[in-house]
Amino acid sequence: MKILVIGASGTIGRKLVPALSSTDTIITAGRNSGDIRVDVTDATAIRQLFQEVKGIDACICIAASGPLDNFSTLTEKQLLADMQGKLFGQINLVLIGQHYLNDNGSFTLTSGIFADIPYKGVTGGAIVSGGLHSFVLNAAIELPRGLRINVVSPGMVEDSAKDFGHLFPGLQPVSMQAITDAYRKSIYENNTGQLIKVY
Numbered sequence: 001m002k003i004l005v006i007g008a009s010g011t012i013g014r015k016l017v018p019a020l021s022s023t024d025t026i027i028t029a030g031r032n033s034g035d036i037r038v039d040v041t042d043a044t045a046i047r048q049l050f051q052e053v054k055g056i057d058a059c060i061c062i063a064a065s066g067p068l069d070n071f072s073t074l075t076e077k078q079l080l081a082d083m084q085g086k087l088f089g090q091i092n093l094v095l096i097g098q099h100y101l102n103d104n105g106s107f108t109l110t111s112g113i114f115a116d117i118p119y120k121g122v123t124g125g126a127i128v129s130g131g132l133h134s135f136v137l138n139a140a141i142e143l144p145r146g147l148r149i150n151v152v153s154p155g156m157v158e159d160s161a162k163d164f165g166h167l168f169p170g171l172q173p174v175s176m177q178a179i180t181d182a183y184r185k186s187i188y189e190n191n192t193g194q195l196i197k198v199y
Helices: 013-021 043-052 076-086 088-097 123-139 158-167 176-188
Strands: 002-006 025-030 058-061 106-110 148-154 194-198
Touching: 002 013, 013 025, 013 176, 043 088, 058 088, 058 176, 076 088, 076 123, 088 106, 088 123, 106 123, 106 176, 123 148, 123 194, 148 176, 176 194
Parallel strands: 002 025, 002 058, 058 106, 106 148, 148 194
Antiparallel strands: none
């Protein structure tokens, strides 16, 4: 298979790419690193990416993350900025990419635990993740040519727990093995419209 991984240099990507590259051809993409540069907030850049990389069987996005926010000062402008990359960027990957992926190809998006479990300071991230879940459920019945779509919803990744664990008391870290297994499940199993929760 030919797999496009967007956000390959991030915490998850650094473990996921080696786990996939032993059996498949991996093309990495990111804003500042990778085989190809792409800004997922820019629909034109996304289209150029798919025009440049031909014959993709699977597209995985683990790029973009939502910053922490302060509910008492949160604004519509801030929420829209948070949504531009992780929500609308991933949605655009599918809306545009559906015209380029090989028949029976797959999309795997990334959401997060705060769609289901509330914590202070993550309202924007919760909205984004919840929106991605709804999008995937509906896109799964709309995509043509046997294309599949799933979303992996990880908890706090163990590799990030040292830096961010103190912000989320009681939230147990998730092993990197469990995270990479979830992405492999999305790519290699014949499923679609799945919210693959790893927490």
